[in-house]
Amino acid sequence: MNGATGLSHAAETPAPGRQYSGHNRISTQALTSLAKAAAAEALGIHAHDVRADWTDDDGLLALSLVAPIRVPSLAAVLRDPGRVQALGGSIWERTVHARAGILSTVTELSGARLSRVDIRISGAHVTEGGRVQ
Template sequence: MSSPAPVASGQALSGHNRISTQALTSLAKAAAAQALGVEAQDVRADWTDDDGLLALSLVAPISIPPLESVVLDPARVQGSGGSIWDRTVKAKAAILQTVSELSGSRLSRVDIRISGAKISTGGRVQ
């Protein structure tokens, strides 16, 4: 994507701004980690072309509260953001918005495959 960049004197400079695949991948992993409550290093991200737009595929665990705490207080599931399904649906929208806004790239979709669960021992699950 190229666009003129304004300079102090009001003139525009021609050129190209490019975001590397590595930078986009790091951004996607960080956004997914935040949305799923896990570490970015636990997230795998792959990009494909989807009719000229970018399609993001993620594989990641999701954080969950300790099961014994859910047994003692079933409301903790809702307090942690809902079921794994509900949280994944919300995460897809948040990841798409974050990556699009910060990179300026147009994403067609975000696909998430939950690969496991990470027990969240402190506080609430994000």
């Protein structure tokens, strides 16, 4: 997707008795902000820690994300090995689950048609307690 192009849709369902011309456009910046927020929520981190890039994939959008992931401290895991499962499993399992959730959220909220979401975990945000604030 061209960074200046964004996502546009023609007006599809005008109000009864009225016809509207024009189009709606969701900028690449807005899509990127949405993707970063969805990834941050899914990975338990801050949105500013996420990098998002878009590419064209045969007419659909492909989203590539680079981000750290929240993990419990090793001391916390040694005290309570169940902490790993409480967070949703291993880093791999959580990333697979996050990918599906991000794709669903971005598609539902933007109306964009995504072909795939690729995630590269770039590090770990170690936490003792609850979610990152």
